[in-house]
Amino acid sequence: MQKQYNNKPASKPAIKLAAVAAMLFSGAAMAQSSVTLYGQADMFVGGVKSPGNGDRAFVANSGGMQTSYWGIKGVEDLGMGTKAIFDLNGFFRTDSGSMGRFNGDSMFSRNAYVGLQNNSYGTVKLGRNTTPYFVSTILFNPLVDSYVFSPQIFHTYFTVNNGQLYDPGIIGDSGWSNSIVYSTPTFGGLTANFIYSLGESAGNNSKNKFGANLTYFVGNFAATVAYQQVKFDSTPGDLTNSTGSVNSPYIQGFDKQNAVQVGLSYDFKVVKVFAQGQYIKSDVNANVNGDIKHMDGQAGVSVPVGAGNVLASYGYVKTLNDVASFKRNTFAVAYDYNLSKRTDVYAAYFYDKITGLEHGDTFGVGMRHKF
Secondary structure, three states, rough: OOOOOOOOOHHHHHHHHHHHHHHHHHHHHHEEEEEEEEEEEEEEEEEEOOOOOOOOOEEEEEEEOOOOEEEEEEEHHHHOOOOEEEEEEEEEEEOOEEEEEOOOOOOOOEEEEEEEEEEOOOEEEEEEOOHHHHHHHHHHOOOOOOOOOOOEEEEHHEEEEOOOOOOOOOOOEEEEEEEEEEEOEOOEEEEEEEEOOOOOOOEOOOOOOEEEEEEEEEEEEEEEEEEEEEEEEEOHHHHHHHHHHOOOOOOOOEEEEEEEEEEEEEOOOOOOEEEEEEEEEEEEOOOOOOOOEEEEEEEEEEEOOOOEEEEEEEEEEEEOOOOOOOEEEEEEEEEEEEEEOOOOEEEEEEEEEOOOOOOOEEEEEEEEEEE
């Protein structure tokens, strides 16, 4: 005789309890993982005149105070103090709506990584990562990472050719593809970050890159030291991307580049002061004029005024090889006014003088919104 099953509907209290339980478990799962859309849009209007160029261009351009970007990042709690993390973050241009900082820039050139984070053991990230050297560069000058108005960004990430001597600046981007980053937990305000980028050439690892920094933040005082080395084959792809044709006489024979910098800041409340020093040596094997040596220093202040800050920075560079040298003096001043926690407006002026070239300068007013 077959067993009879009771198909009678569950009672209303039982249904309510099941619904509450489902909501509780659903809420716990949602609390363990999250995905965030974030970024910023920055646009300015002004005039730009490059050193050695007598003509001025009047522009409405993207990224005056900071390069515009957007991204998606997420975290999932795996238990035992460990979290899975990811970040897909790319630049865009508000003036044209185009992707990237320039034509041909990758979709997620700011960051594109997946990794693991643990409060006791640190963080590992795999993919395209912002370099520790770039982080140290932008944290210790008042105009941060402005590629329009920050003297230290110009000294570090822009090439210069005054007709007698070529200075490549830092070779390689502010982010490295095919890289592994490890960041230690913070101990008493001290954090170490390490990066290694693989050459990804079968049987040849000579195009690798590696670097590291230490950052120290305690109270009103902060300090950093950063180092990186970039190597090349006889056909340096990174150098070609940075400077144009590999057949240029200025970049033939590059072997490797070593760079080191230190930075300090102290917040006196009425004024925050910044200082940086940097040395970059580019080894050029096939150049009879010798290796290229770059030395620079930067000093700056941020002064609270009203609902904003007056920002000022001065930088000095000397670049030389065995037969030539030039000097570079730059300064910038800006006022950044906060309309809210996420929106600010600014006005800025940048001056740039290189030995043997007519001075350049840039001015503009702009707006930045963070989301």
